[in-house]
Amino acid sequence: MKKFDPATAIGSLKQFGEFGGVNPSITDSSTFTFLGAGKMLDTFHGKTDGCFLYSRHWNPTNKYLADALAAMEGSESAWVTASGMGAITSAILQLCNTGDHIVSSITTYGGTYAFLKFWLSKFKIDVTFVTPTNLDEIKNAIQTNTKIIYTETISNPLLQISNIPEMSKIAKKAGAKLMVDNTFSPMIISPIKLGADIVIYSMTKFINGKNDCVAGAICADNDYINSLIDLNSGTAMLLGPVLDPMRSSSILKNLHTLHIRMKQHSKNAMFLAQKFEKDNVKIIYPGLPSHKGYKLMKEMMNKEFGYGGMITIDLKTSERAIIFMEKMQSKGIGYLAVSLGYFKTLFSNSGNSTSSEIPEEVQKEMGISPGLVRFSVGLDNDIERTYKIINSVL
Ligand SMILES: *Cc1c(COP(=O)(O)O)cnc(C)c1O
16 A cells, blocks of 8 residues: 555645744634625635635634645545534534434444434434444444444544454445544544545544644545535534634644654553553553454554554453552542543543443443553653553552
8 A cells, every 4th residue: 555644744735824924824703705795695605716704614724724634634625623523423414314324333432422322313313333343243234224334443442443444345335434533543544545435533632632622623525525514504514513713723733743742652652551461461552463453453554653542451340440540640640531642641441431421231242341441641751650650559
């Protein structure tokens, strides 16, 4: 496969501010003037290029960020949203009508699972949940009315790896779209390049990397993005989960350091994973040859960015997990908090936090043990020191 370099793709963009500023200007306006009334009507009908109408539809600052995300993904286009859930729900609703069907990985983000399982049933949209690593199960779940195959590249908290090229084949054959949440692995994996139709991000996590806001993105081809923001039928246009341009501007600046951060997150996570494995701690990390998805990940990834910043260990009981996390926090390892992709290490007990929307029996079925502790490994400069401290409280 030809090498794809998402970081160089972003770095090669020429985006300038109004007065030659090295950062693009912030367009702090909800509405835009037209020199002629005719031009306004044409813009309403989508007949003008480069004209802005209203910021729920497009804002120039959001466009800069969307263009940078499209460059990173190798997609024709992108649109930015006020949260990851805003991206996921708009992207799904754009493709499904009452009576349609979705095949989804069972190990998705808790909010996504709740939306698919409980919310969509209000509109009689059926969802069949499958194990993302079982391609036969996915094939067998397809129905004539299946519109979407939905998965996460690296699942939470078990870090299972989805086979994007094979899922893409199944989707194409079924006339469905493959939608991939790539929040855990920006730059590391480029789903569009591997055959996905739509890529979703919670930019709240690695992409922004500062935990100062929630935001999301949808990357796809021009037709789909235009359909999302169609004035009369676009889900994103009509539900309105648009990102504020002030925030877009700050996320764009953070996006330019994403490649450096991903490499450091990956390097630190790999260090800890290898140490834990040697210590016989039950560890899940896709960069370890003992991980079931290791070979697949190796085939799909853009290698220079590593295997990502997420590791999960199993302490069997939630009591042990809680004591361990409290000790780590008091020793300054990081914070007991949900979310991920921050410069400091964050850790949480999955069953009692990010997967708590998922009923206990289902958690068991998915393989989520009550003692799982998920780490989003930070950018620590001295990870050996960090390891020693963690080891002393383990
Ligand atoms: C956090 C997260 C979401 C939801 O994003 P928000 O920005 O919190 O709305 C969706 N998918 C994954 C994988 C996430 O980690």
